[in-house]
Amino acid sequence: MNFEEHAAKPLLAAAGIDVPRGRCVTTADEAARAARDLGPVIIKAQVPAGKRGKAGGIRPADGADEARTAAAAILGMDIGGHRVERVLVEERAAIAREYYAAVLNDPPSKGPLVLFSTLGGMDIEEAARTDPARVRRATVDIRAGFDRAAAQGMLEGLDLGDEAAAVADVLVRLYAAYRGNDAELLEINPLAVTEAGGLVALDCKFALDDSGVKRQPDIAPKGTPERLTGLEARGQELGLRYIELDGNVGVLANGAGLTMTTMDVVRHRGGRPANFLEIGGAAYTQAKPALELLLSNPGVKSIVINFCGAFARTDVMVEGVIDALDELEPTVGMFFCVHGTGEKEAVAMLKRRLGVEPFDTMDEAIQAAVEAAR
Amino acid sequence: MIVRGEDKVLVQGITGKQGTFWTERMLEYGTRVVGGANPKKAGITHCGVPVYASAREAMADGGFDVSVLFIPPLGVREAALDAIEAGAKGLVILTEHIPVHDVMYVLAAAREGGTRVVGPNTAGLVTPGECFIGFMPAFTGSIFHAGRIGVISRSGSLGTLVCLNLVQAGFGQSAFIGIGGDPIIGTTTREALETLDRDPGTDAVVIVGEIGGSMEEDAAAYAATMTKPVAAFIAGGASPAGRRMGHAGAIVIGDKGSYASKHAALSEAGVSVLDTPSDVGKAMARALQH
Incomplete structure (x- = not known):
């Protein structure tokens, strides 16, 4: 988790390292008042991005009027995709x-x-x-x-x-x-x-x-929270790592490596992954909310379910997926590949409850999903 | 580190739900689990083995070679230091989300104590036909089969898939070394590669890497000196930069840790870099023909 300058400097001060006197403010008027108290100042945009100076987000100011003008110019600026909401007004030393x-x-x-x-x-x-x-x-x-x-x-x-x-x-x-x-x-x-x-x-x-x-x-x-889309924030609330991308093939897999790989092979097969979403480790019981999350992305046209169970049991994950499907009855195509711990039970469940036979290999499942999304 | 059937294994955190479940699986498979540790349950028998108050006590009683930790993140430092002080030869740390300062502390102590650490954030080690440590589906014959290919993986699930693909193609594994998905780990890709290079039971190696850090680049420098063939699959080529992809170590910062950098380093070292894990069988067949 990254910290903006105004949140990081107090850690130095607490350790006995000198930092300039300063004040973090959100309006030009407050910046002017701070400059009146501090003397010659430097006004610095507070965003979790580098190259603030090059972007024009750091300016010196002498006196309240200059400080107001400088702060007004910096506030609202876009630096590295971040809107400047706060500036740090600090005394300027030679x-x-x-x-x-x-x-x-x-x-x-x-x-x-x-x-x-x-x-x-x-x-x-x-x-x-x-x-x-x-x-x-x-x-x-x-x-x-x-x-x-x-x-x-x-x-x-x-x-x-x-x-x-x-x-x-x-x-x-x-x-x-x-x-x-x-x-x-x-x-x-x-x-x-x-x-x-x-x-x-x-x-x-x-x-x-x-x-x-x-x-x-x-x-x-x-600290500065990671910037999340609406769906990503919902994933975080559910304890799931969900990262939204601009593609149309939804991806659900267990484990970070397997999930990244599923995205890679979607791209390798000429498709575009819609997301990263993994339910590995302790999250393997979360297949149902995970699939619901995936399906609430309107851009998703087909879904690859790729499970390779080690710690995560595929039968438990597949059951969660089927429960979500029963409830939501989605119209997008679902393409399964299931191997590893609990495989026999998982495959039997897919046949019995969905009438679906999983693909033998991940590549076949992904190929079918990519075609369905076209 | 390659774990062997004769290695005596201690399970720290044996009485928990996962500790119990996986100790039973390990025993069934043939892993020589000789005891467990839990300071609050010392003196009982669990999964048919004695539970000690500490690793030091276990060492004093019947001894052990390798300890595996089923311990929550903030308890790992103390448990690991106990095992290192006890004189463990090896330590397998499965836990995810351990503060990195604690990891560095444990690794510094392990270096001094002569303890080889695998992990943290690993699914463990498998030596098919002999034993396994951790939570890998070693007992699934379609995935693990005794053979002569060594597999190194930062990911449990993806490593499992690669092992499955090897078996589907008619190969087996000499050892699976799950090194873990954290940014700082006890056994790096390169160190695992050196171990498999020296192992007389290994004819070829598959590296299962991912974006983030520079371990694959470092391993490539060693691979260039090897005569055994090496293939690699690197996950994360389609992942966006600047986002942590599930594993703490899987993040591209600026141009550091990128797929392109790893692909280039491995290719230049003569490693065959695969587009999909399904190609691993073909790559091994080609490499081992000569």
Whole structure:
């Protein structure tokens, strides 16, 4: 789950990292009032997307009138498909230099990774291409943690002048905030050295591990919920992962891999998948609500039901599908392929209750569904 | 990790509904389940095996080689550390939705303790004709059959389908290694590939991958050095970027983790990349003719 800047920065402040004073507002008048209190400010669009500056979503303002004008221009803007509903009004400091700092979950090393670069304002891949000598990486044994000595070690050889100790301190605090908040990624870019001396986090990106949401009840509500269509939201309420696409062949399968594959083969056979919808794992008893969800998409012209039972029992899933069909009596064609745990019972049930014989292979079922949708 | 019939297996969380159901299936199939663990039910016999308070106690009593965890997400860290401290050779973590920080913690401890971890978020391991660990339909003859092809899969259901397709084409499996659908896992595609490359019972390998991360690209670099043939199917070519496709690890961010990148890396390494899992039999027949 991603957090907008105004929701992410308080995590840094709580860890003892300086952030500019600021206020998150929703109207131009409020922005003007904030500027009156703060002095020279920068006004920043709050959307869960990058490249806000390039899109014109970040503007400096001196005084209330400029702040009002700038905020009015930014509010309502479309940035990366997101309408700007809020702006962050922050005091503007004179900046001497900009750095980059981040901690993230790193699959290759199977542990946390601390990143630092003296090329602030640039994303880390670009910095690594531009001048790799100015980028530092430190893998961390999560059991030992990341202390000042480790921070100083990774910064060695970088010309940080008087700020070296302060940078090491920020990295240690950043790591603590990452650990304490079940972060997938916690990034400060840029981390500014002000003319007055001292380090300030000018921007912050925070992604909370979705599997950590349950044990972070205080911060999780401040995250930006994933943008969902009406049907996707209904799926979420039912505890089902449903992703709407623009095709016309409905897909219902068990397990993430099999469901993606069913979509792939629909496309490979010249059709267009209408959705991702899986009822694998513990959700295998949810076939009935899942099929109801699928059928409420008016774009669906045919449906592939592709079950390959391991943990998920195909007899239980097929029973749920048949119950939904009995109730809804849909007119779209249904094309079944059923293998694995509970297969014999499932196939018998399909024959007895629907008079349907499943296809031997997934490809045959999908081919038939693609043709029916044409 | 390839699990063997002689491996002694401990089931942590044996008394729960799923733990019970799958322990019975494992025992029926021939897996050498020697005990279970549940701190609240220590001392009882369940599914015909003793239940211990901890993995350490199980190790002190009769010993075990591999532990499998039927444990809810927030209990995994403690249970896994118990098994690692006990000196488990292997650990199979089936649980989905474990906080990633906990996973990294367990993997760091396992590395130090010399414990090989498979998962989390895996359906388990099968060695047809010998034993299985987890919740795979090993006992279904149309899907699993002893043979000489190794299968590595991030997905339980899709891996099952590929095994079915192999049997339909007249092949069998030397081992099925379900590595799991999480972004950070104990045994990566490449590590599983190295294991199967070294295994004298394996003639060829099928990689069942999916979008997200860079494990397939990493495995491709190793595949390029192998003499055993490798085929791959990568799920998610028709999936939109930026959305998590059911598995926590299955997400394309920007151009990272894309189908195109994995397809290119594997193809360049000489791996035959399949358009549909149904082609796996043909691909293996072609590869093993030479």
